[in-house]
Amino acid sequence: xxxxxLLDKKAIERTVNRMTHEILEKxxxxxxxxxxxxxxxxxxxxxxxxxxxxxxxxxxxxxGVLDITMYRDDLSKMKSPEVKKTDIPFDVNNMTVILVDxxxxxxxTTRAAIDAIMDxxxxxxxxxxxxxxxxxxxxxxxxxxAGLTYSVHHKEEVLVRLHEIDGxxxxxxxxxx
Amino acid sequence: MKWIKKDLLGIxxxxxxxxxxxxNSTDSFKEISRRDIKKVPTLRGKTVITLFYEPSTRTRTxxxxxxxxxxxxxxxxxxxxxxxxxxxTLKDTAKNLxxxxxxxxxxxxxxxxAPHMLAGIMNSSVINGGDGAHEHPTQALLDxxxxxxxxxxxxxxxxxxxxxxxxxxxxxxxxxxLKHFDTEIVCSGPPTMIPPYIESLGVKKEYNINKAVVDADxxxxxxxxxERGGIxxxxxxxxxxxxFGLKTEHIEKAKKDVIIMHxxxxxxxxxxxxxxxxxxxxxILDQVxxxxxxxxxxxxxxxxxxx
Numbered sequence: 001x002x003x004x005x006l007l008d009k010k011a012i013e014r015t016v017n018r019m020t021h022e023i024l025e026k027x028x029x030x031x032x033x034x035x036x037x038x039x040x041x042x043x044x045x046x047x048x049x050x051x052x053x054x055x056x057x058x059x060x061x062x063x064g065v066l067d068i069t070m071y072r073d074d075l076s077k078m079k080s081p082e083v084k085k086t087d088i089p090f091d092v093n094n095m096t097v098i099l100v101d102x103x104x105x106x107x108x109t110t111r112a113a114i115d116a117i118m119d120x121x122x123x124x125x126x127x128x129x130x131x132x133x134x135x136x137x138x139x140x141x142x143x144x145x146a147g148l149t150y151s152v153h154h155k156e157e158v159l160v161r162l163h164e165i166d167g168x169x170x171x172x173x174x175x176x177x
Numbered sequence: 178m179k180w181i182k183k184d185l186l187g188i189x190x191x192x193x194x195x196x197x198x199x200x201n202s203t204d205s206f207k208e209i210s211r212r213d214i215k216k217v218p219t220l221r222g223k224t225v226i227t228l229f230y231e232p233s234t235r236t237r238t239x240x241x242x243x244x245x246x247x248x249x250x251x252x253x254x255x256x257x258x259x260x261x262x263x264x265x266t267l268k269d270t271a272k273n274l275x276x277x278x279x280x281x282x283x284x285x286x287x288x289x290x291a292p293h294m295l296a297g298i299m300n301s302s303v304i305n306g307g308d309g310a311h312e313h314p315t316q317a318l319l320d321x322x323x324x325x326x327x328x329x330x331x332x333x334x335x336x337x338x339x340x341x342x343x344x345x346x347x348x349x350x351x352x353x354x355l356k357h358f359d360t361e362i363v364c365s366g367p368p369t370m371i372p373p374y375i376e377s378l379g380v381k382k383e384y385n386i387n388k389a390v391v392d393a394d395x396x397x398x399x400x401x402x403x404e405r406g407g408i409x410x411x412x413x414x415x416x417x418x419x420x421f422g423l424k425t426e427h428i429e430k431a432k433k434d435v436i437i438m439h440x441x442x443x444x445x446x447x448x449x450x451x452x453x454x455x456x457x458x459x460x461i462l463d464q465v466x467x468x469x470x471x472x473x474x475x476x477x478x479x480x481x482x483x484x
Contacts, residue, residue, distance in 0.1 A: 020260075067205065070219040070247075070477075079179045080481030082198075083205040117216050 005055045006150060006158075007171040015147035016045065019129055020052040021043065022145050027096055030144075033102045034062040038113055039084055041102035042066075044164040045131055049100060064088030071112035086116070093121040096132070102160040104130040104146065107139035132171055180478040184296040184303040187312035188350045193357035194209055199474055200322050206477070207470035220249035223280040223480050229306065230256040230272070230286045231404075235441050235465060236306050236315070240283050249280070249480075271295045280480045284308075285405075302479040310344045310405055316440050317350035319471040323464050324395055327436050332359040335432075337389050339365045339421060340399030341407040341450050343372050347440045348399060352378050365389035366421055369410035386421055386432035393431040397438040398423050398449045424450045428458055433484055436460045 007015060027033055030053055043065050048059030054060050067084040075081075099113055110128055117126060129145040134152040148171070152158055157174045161167075178198050188196070196326065209217055214344040225244040227237050237253065244251045256262070260270065274282065284292050289311035296303040308311040325331050330397040336355055342348045342364045355362055362380040364371055371382050383389040390396055401417065411417045422453045428435060437449075437459045454461060 070205075070217040075219060075481055076222075078481075079181070080478045082178070083202050083477065085205045086208060119217065120212060122249070 002175045002177055003072075003172045004175075005172050007148060009169040010161075012131070012147075012162075012169045012171065015131065016048050017052060019145045019147055020049050020056070022131065023049070023098055023127075024053065024056065026144070030057045030061060031060050032094065032096055033098065034064065034090060034092070035098050035100060036064040036088060036117065038099065038101045038109060039065065039067045040165065041160050041162055042100045044162045045129075046098075046100040046103060049098070049129070049162075062090035064090065064111055066099075066113055066116055067098075068109060068112040068116055071116045073108060073112065088120060091121060092117060094103045095123045096125045096127065096176050097123045098127050098129055098145075102131050102134040102162075103158050104128070104143050105136050105158075107137045107141035110141045111139055122149075131160055132158060153171050184292070184305075185314055185475055185479060186292050186303065186305050188295055188314045188317050188353040189312070191314070191354075195310065196321070196354060196357055197281070198316070199318055199471065199478065200325060202474040202478060203318075203322050203364075203467070203470045206473035207467065209473070210466070210469055215246050216248060218247065218248045219477060220244065220247040220280075220480060223247075223249040224278070225249045225251050225281045225283070225476065225480075226274060226279045227251070227253045227283045227306070228259075228274070228285070229254070230261065230267075230284075230291075231307065233285055233306070236285065236313075236470065237283075239465070239468045240304075240306065240315075240472050240476075243469050244281075244476055245468070247473055247476060249476065252279075260274070267291060268294070268298065271299055274348055275301060281476060287412050304475065304479065307346055309346065310349070310402070311346050312350045313346040313440075314350050314354075315472055315475060316347050316476070317354040319464055319468040320351055320397070320438060320440070321354050322471055323438065323460055323467050324436070327460055327463070327465065328394060328434075331355070334394040335361040335363070335392060336395040336397065337363045337365060337393040337431075338397045338399065339389065339423065341370045341402045341410070342366055342375065342399070343370050343410070344402035344405040344407045345399050348397075351397065352380055363389050363393075367411055367417070370407065386423075386427060387430065390427045390431050393435055394481075395436050395438060396423065396427070396431060397440075398443070399440070400444050400448055402441065418447045421451050422446070422448055424449060425452060425456075428453065428456075438464060440464070 035046040037043035065087045069083045127144040130143045131147040133146040133149045262484045283304040285306040289309035292305035
């Protein structure tokens with residue numbers, strides 16, 4: 001397995017900083033904004049964005065956790081994957097929801113996440129923030145905020161590691177030899 | 178862990194790991210029933226049949242709601258409206274239903290082992306919704322889920338089961354499930370309703386309910402199983418109510434945070450006093466709410482397994 005580091009710890013921090021500013025700029029501040037992290041690593045990224053917004057705007061945005069397993073389009077092709085908890089402790093109606101994920105690939109996870117959120121109410125807008133957009137889309141879905149856009153061959157794998165769960169911060173591409 | 182079993186026939190067939198896997202999955206499904214839109218697309222295109230040869234309100238409705246909230250299609254068959262009254266055997270009914278390609282069948286039957294027989298001849302998942310006085314696995318799972326939810330843990334609990342233990346599939350499934358954990362189980366009731374071999378399951382017996390409930394964390398009341406001859410085990414219902422009905426005085430002997438459970442249907446004034454059933458320690462309606470979530474988890478795990 002050959003690996004190449006795309007983002008190191010410093011670069012991830014700068015990238016998340018930039019995305020946070022872009023979110024605030026595009027939405028003209030943080031009012032009626034909320035964050036929903038997609039399990040697993042989207043949660044930690046959403047956490048980081050929330051604390052950065054708090055240090056800039058002095059306000060903690062509502063933060064939710066979304067498990068998309070029940071909305072997958074490939075359930076019939078796999079053994080029942082473990083379902084984890086969805087916990088969105090606020091009303092999504094009329095909110096601008098920033099959906100946060102680590103890697104954007106086919107767009108199918110995002111499609112499932114949008115459906116899941118729409119079942120909880122009618123947000124004013126849903127925007128998508130991802131740390132890395134690796135290309136390879138199978139659905140007409142695109143991120144509003146991408147930390148890094150980097151085309152990766154479909155046989156390669158993008159691994160996002162975050163210290164909250166993996167012990168260190170890095171984004172690497174792994175190529176099977 | 179991944180779920181691999183096709184059927185849910187009884188607690189006896191489940192490992193502790195599998196019991197915990199179902200309880201942990203249930204957490205995720207419980208939230209759906211509290212939404213405005215109580216539906217997720219998870220089991221879209223799956224067909225679930227309930228085949229009930231015995232009366233039921235809770236279990237059948239609970240399974241139907243669970244399936245519908247997961248977007249499965251449901252069909253309900255009860256013996257009185259089926260070809261059973263025209264003399265068709267259970268096996269033939271099952272084979273015919275199988276030809277319509279359902280994904281899961283929930284069966285309730287007075288014959289112990291009926292679900293096991295169907296499981297052997299059907300490709301679809303078979304779920305035991307109660308077989309005679311044998312097992313009622315989904316009831317035990319929802320009971321354990323409720324205990325864990327209210328107490329935070331199952332290990333270390335003293336659980337007292339009172340009533341017609343001999344004829345109760347709920348008691349049997351609960352005992353088997355609780356034995357996977359470090360629990361103290363006490364069965365109480367008139368000697369005619371407690372099987373003499375009950376201690377071989379690793380539980381204690383205490384005929385005096387006043388002694389049984391001392392320091393209990395959980396008191397589970399059972400009704401007299403009239404349809405299985407329970408009534409012939411006691412001199413009179415009135416005497417039973419006096420000696421074994423749960424009253425406020427018993428709750429005072431239990432732990433301060435005791436929970437009172439009942440699988441339903443209850444007979445107020447017989448095995449449980451109305452003020453206890455409706456009182457602050459009662460979690461009887463929480464059991465019903467949790468029943469839907471547990472059954473959603475089970476339907477998801479069984480019908481989503483690898484073919």
